[in-house]
Amino acid sequence: MTTANVQYTDFTGWVDPPTDLLPALAEDLTCEVAVVGGGLNGMSTALRLAERGQDVVLLEAEFCGHGASSRNAGQLAGAPGGDLQLINLLFPKKMPGMVRLAERAAHFVEGLITTHDIDCEYEPTGNVFAAVSRGQMGRVRRVAKILRRVGGHVELGSSAELGIPHGFLGGMREQVGGIMNPGRFTLGLRRAMLASSARVFERTRITDITRGPGQVVLSTSQGEVRADKVVIATNAFAGEWGITPDRLAVPIWVVEVETEPVDPERLAALGWTSRAGLVTQHNIMENYRLTSRNTIVFGVRRLERGTSYPLPQKQPDPDLVAELAEAFATRFPDLADVAVERAWGGWIAITPSWLPVAGQIGDDVFYSIACNGHGLAQAPYVGSLIADLVVDGERPEDLEVLWAKEPRFPRPMLMGRLGLRFIWAVDRFNDRVNGSRRQARRAATSAH
Numbered sequence: 359m360t361t362a363n364v365q366y367t368d369f370t371g372w373v374d375p376p377t378d379l380l381p382a383l384a385e386d387l388t389c390e391v392a393v394v395g396g397g398l399n400g401m402s403t404a405l406r407l408a409e410r411g412q413d414v415v416l417l418e419a420e421f422c423g424h425g426a427s428s429r430n431a432g433q434l435a436g437a438p439g440g441d442l443q444l445i446n447l448l449f450p451k452k453m454p455g456m457v458r459l460a461e462r463a464a465h466f467v468e469g470l471i472t473t474h475d476i477d478c479e480y481e482p483t484g485n486v487f488a489a490v491s492r493g494q495m496g497r498v499r500r501v502a503k504i505l506r507r508v509g510g511h512v513e514l515g516s517s518a519e520l521g522i523p524h525g526f527l528g529g530m531r532e533q534v535g536g537i538m539n540p541g542r543f544t545l546g547l548r549r550a551m552l553a554s555s556a557r558v559f560e561r562t563r564i565t566d567i568t569r570g571p572g573q574v575v576l577s578t579s580q581g582e583v584r585a586d587k588v589v590i591a592t593n594a595f596a597g598e599w600g601i602t603p604d605r606l607a608v609p610i611w612v613v614e615v616e617t618e619p620v621d622p623e624r625l626a627a628l629g630w631t632s633r634a635g636l637v638t639q640h641n642i643m644e645n646y647r648l649t650s651r652n653t654i655v656f657g658v659r660r661l662e663r664g665t666s667y668p669l670p671q672k673q674p675d676p677d678l679v680a681e682l683a684e685a686f687a688t689r690f691p692d693l694a695d696v697a698v699e700r701a702w703g704g705w706i707a708i709t710p711s712w713l714p715v716a717g718q719i720g721d722d723v724f725y726s727i728a729c730n731g732h733g734l735a736q737a738p739y740v741g742s743l744i745a746d747l748v749v750d751g752e753r754p755e756d757l758e759v760l761w762a763k764e765p766r767f768p769r770p771m772l773m774g775r776l777g778l779r780f781i782w783a784v785d786r787f788n789d790r791v792n793g794s795r796r797q798a799r800r801a802a803t804s805a806h
Contacts, residue, residue, distance in 0.1 A: 359683040365700040366673045370429040372541030383559040389415040392585035396422030400591035402741035408554035419563040423544035429704030433635035436464045436534030439732035440712030454508040455759030463739035464535040476546030482536040485635040488529040491792040494639035502530045521632030590725040594705040603765035607707035607728040609664035613674040614657035615701040640785040674701040710770040717762035
């Protein structure tokens with residue numbers, strides 16, 4: 359698979375940036391609620407607050423949808439993120455609530471698409487925990503057992519039964535969720551928010567957030583916003599201010615790439631009849647999905663930790679793009695001659711517990727962060743729940759499972775550079791072992 363002519367971008371490959379950027383804050387304002395961050399989380403929070411009659415101001419450092427909201431693989435997950443076996447071991451009482459939240463989050467996003475008539479090429483295909491080895495298939499079965507026990511809607515099957523490519527042994531399909539163009543969805547949500555009563559300021563970087571008597575002050579280079587209440591909805595970027603709880607999350611850079619358009623007959627030959635998105639069961643996943651433009655988007659495989667704020671603008675590492683291309687050729691040998699056309703990346707946040715987190719500082723600052731790679735569904739839903747909490751003063755049921763009673767968090771395990779490199783090395787070792795076994799089975803079959 360060639361990577362000779364890849365178009366590298368520091369935005370996303372799904373859409374072009376909006377052309378109607380709003381002006382920066384240039385005066386002092388007061389409001390009932392200020393929302394920090396214009397991603398899916400922040401936009402959903404501001405939209406819900408506006409719908410409920412609140413005087414809301416949203417501040418975004420770049421433009422709404424600039425971050426991971428539009429840069430992901432576009433897989434609307436119907437199950438929690440992270441290592442579900444480990445999460446079930448550490449937090450068994452939370453699993454029913456987490457599964458309920460994940461499925462409701464996917465349905466909530468489907469509702470946003472319908473309500474606001476967002477053309478984002480959504481297909482309710484579900485997504486598959488796909489196995490590339492017998493060991494991964496065993497892991498899938500254990501995860502399916504956990505999810506079914508706590509009310510999750512999933513199905514097990516072979517690749518043929520699930521309608522996924524022949525290069526995978528089988529897997530577990532989430533029966534809720536699907537695939538979409540996340541850039542178009544983000545722009546659609548932006549349009550809906552801009553049509554509301556929310557006052558939105560793009561290109562407005564906040565330099566400080568301080569709590570004072572009766573109000574919270576958001577400082578920028580050209581003005582201040584004084585708010586009765588503030589919602590911090592910046593995910594990986596939340597560490598830019600001292601008010602953010604220590605060790606709330608680790609910023610992680612992930613990469614997605616896209617192939618050139620592929621002949622439809624060649625795509626049909628893969629057996630990918632369900633069109634469901636795929637997530638392999640490596641410790642650091644690989645994701646694969648079809649698009650409406652007859653390409654395949656795939657990515658992750660390696661994680662890079664951010665070490666300082668503000669987080670830098672980045673383009674993908676060509677070596678990682680080449681590694682992803684090599685993996686693609688292994689999973690899709692019949693498409694090994696297809697070229698990579700473009701590559702992009704984005705900052706996401708991983709919490710120490712691998713669970714999404716929501717909480718409160720005092721009685722006037724709220725935060726929600728880190729859907730751990732499942733933010734396309736969970737960030738908009740959690741944002742709306744935070745908005746309801748701000749208005750009603752009572753936590754909705756699905757917010758309880760995320761709630762941190764105190765803004766104190768442990769040190770993240772294996773999230774340093776050496777730890778992430780070790781996890782990557784374990785995955786590559788297992789790939790080599792499984793590859794050798796496949797070759798041995800083929801040789802034995804040929805001999806007979």
